[in-house]
Amino acid sequence: MxxxxxxxxxxxxxxxxxxxxxxxxxxxxxxxxxxxxxxxSPAVLRSEGLCPLTPEEAVLTLAALGFNRKTRLFVAGSNIYGGVRRLTALTSLYPNLVTKERLLSAAELQPFLNFSSQLAALDLIGCTAADAFAMTDPGSQLSSLVSGYRIYYGGGRMPTIRPNKRRLAAIFVKNNTIEWTVFEQRIRMAVRQTRRLFERPKARSVYRNPQCNECMCLTK
Structure with a gap:
């Protein structure tokens, strides 16, 4: 990614x-x-919200949204860029961080190790079952499937945090020059202003945006 x-x-x-x-x-x-x-350029991509959040940005976002130190985090994915060193930003504030490798025993994980799609399916199960799901990337296949599942089956009871990454990027550029309370307010506003449920635009993923006549049950 x-x-x-x-x-x-x-x-x-x-x-x-x-x-x-x-x-x-x-x-x-x-x-x-x-x-x-x-x-x-990388700078333009980041300003347009096309870059995955860094662990540091992710932890600031979660903290600003009110997730406290007791929150259990499930991190999806296989190889985190930078390894344990980059995850320190998350684990320092959220020590209850787990991955599928930590949740499953070596024997339970063994049958899936040579199949990347099956390993991704384990992440999918963990994310769809979570109390809340936060998208930290611009829209990978996994996050699109998870958010679409939660919209389709959740009935509004499966929170999905899908903030506008462009707005977040603008906030993070200034995070060294604003007070925490102001930063917190701006993050929460960026999340609130993101439309949570809408009909699928043309040429957009039906998995990420399942609200369309082709896949929603219609009642008269």
Whole structure:
């Protein structure tokens, strides 16, 4: 996700080289596109809300929304960029952080290890069963499926935090110069202003936006 997003995460030249090497192996078409076309810079991508939230941004958002230290967090995904070191920002405030690898025993996880789609399905189960689900990326397949499931089956009782990433980006740019209470108010406003339920726009994912005549039950 990080490498494919073309975003940067404060690691400087070493990080850029590492992500570029990863792209060349796993996303060769994207590497070729970078060489043949002028793509938006990482700064522009971030300002447009097209970058996944960093762990630091995620923890600030959750704290501003009122999630306290006792909150249990389930982090979906396989390899977190930066590993345990980057997760320190989350675990320092939310020590009750778990992943599927921590919830399942080695024996329970073993049958799924060679199947990435099945591992993703385990994350899907964990996210759909959560009391609340927070999207920290611009809209991956997993987060789209989870949010769509919660909208379709939740009946308004399965909270999904899906803030406008562009608004969040504008707030984070100024987070060093504003007081916490102001930051908290702006984050909450950004979440409240995001439409939670709407009919699917044309050419948008039916999984992420299941409110449409094609897939919703109609009653007369």
């Amino acid at each position: 990080i490498a494919h997003s073309l975003c940067e995460y404060g690691g400087g030249e070493e990080e850029r080289k590492e992500l570029e090497a990863y792209r060349e192996i796993h996303f060769p078409a994207l590497t070729l596109l970078k060489k043949t076309k002028k793509l938006p």
